[in-house]
Amino acid sequence: MSMRAAIVIGATGLTGSSLVEQLCENDEYVSVTIIARRKPIFTHPKLEVKIRDFDRIEEKDIEFAHELYCCLGTTIKKAGSREVFEKVDFEYPLAIASLAKKRGIPHFLVITAMGANENSPFYYNRVKGKLEHDLVELGLQRLSIIRPSLLVGDRDEFRLGEKAGEKLLKFAQPLLIGPFKRSRAIEASQVAKAMIIIALYGKKQPVTIYPSNELATLQYPEIPEEDASRETLFHWDKLEEGEKVNRDVIINRDKFKMEETVIDKEVHFQHREQGKK
Template sequence: MEMRSAIVVGATGLVGSTLVKQLCESDEYVAVTVIARRALDYSHPKLVVRIKEFDALAESDMEFAHEIFCCLGTTIKKAGSREVFEKIDVEYPVQIAAMAKNRGIQHMIVISAMGANEKSFAYYNRVKGKMEKELIDIDLPQLSIVRPSLLVGNRSELRIGEKIGAAVLAVFNPLLIGPLKRYRSIKAEQVALAMIVIALYHKNTKLAIYPSNELAQMTPPELEEEPEMKREDLFNWNKLQSGNVLDEEVTFDKSKIKQYKVERDTPKD
């Protein structure tokens, strides 16, 4: 597999920070560029961090990469208003997607949410649905939308509602079977891993949407072990056993060696 480069936007969040570490530790990626509004608490020889306000982001700030991962997302409480919330969750991803397309980046993998639907009665799901629709309308070469359920992990900020929800689902997850599997909580590390698996191995789908239960099952394919070379495979012993002899020209012959030494030591006219 060819060595790859990636861009990550939204690298300071729960999934984004985990994704950056996994990309840097992956043998398949040789370069990882992060576009962020502040510095990261993580460094790696493969990693380049570009500090940039998204309102001032230009195409020239975005070099070519094989994939761009968009992990942008916030809450209304943290954003302070619906206007700011929609700017972060809709406007920025759409602007970044358009720039990526113009820069020749072939694949965008973006985090949405379970239940995303622009016609939903729930405001949050409606905003995520709007983001998905506008990204689809851009007509990217390849777009992968991941829809995780409630994310589990150590956030830098405290979200009481998510803490309670995660505690409840930790008890009920085993009871959610069949069609209800999609409602199980999912670890941020697994979502990040699933995004990398999608980038590396899901090549032929122009548009794909992955629900949480599918993300939970994604792992890199196991590499096939090369069969151990047996001694009998290294040399065909049957030829000797059948009475065949080696080619006369390469048969070890001491007399030829003596003849060669005489010819070599005999002075020439």
């Protein structure tokens, strides 16, 4: 088991909330910190919540972690203006990535969009493309760009346009084959799962772009189970004395270290006397 720490930005959205839950349930992680503008509903012993105003976020707000997951995103309709939209989808992620670089965080994972291109005729894709370009120029140690198609899942809010698009893509799903396969709608929970898989097992190169069709197929690698022999399992006399004690594992969140407290407890077995049931 690893002892990883993760930071999640945009943890209260559709993908971000699923990502936080999956990180907390993953044995590789001992610490998950979210930086958000409002408190999430989800709670967990591994989880630490920092309520911050993204306009005033500072380097000290971002502690060291192995990965920083950025799931920030909104719509122009919800933002109310292009200016606010660009602040959430471009300025905040770029500023946070810069702080992550200063703090020595080795891996930055960010959700953009399928079709992200700074030269796109579509404003939304242009903003996402500009973000990707500037993140690459920032020279992060490792950058993973996540490009999902239409995200589906249970949202806290109702978005008419996305619901209509979801129904249309669901109807057209069997027809989207070959190069059109990347346009298929994708579950937000699968995107979150794919991001963790990329963090743990993905390509180690400086910049990697993951299209939606690849995200949809990512699964955890199968780990073969150890074949414990009956002799190892049942011959207690052959085990060393130190292997018989019970161990309580304590997680030191501040240092991300694993410490063990050995509790001397004798293990007693009750044997039935012969002839008694």
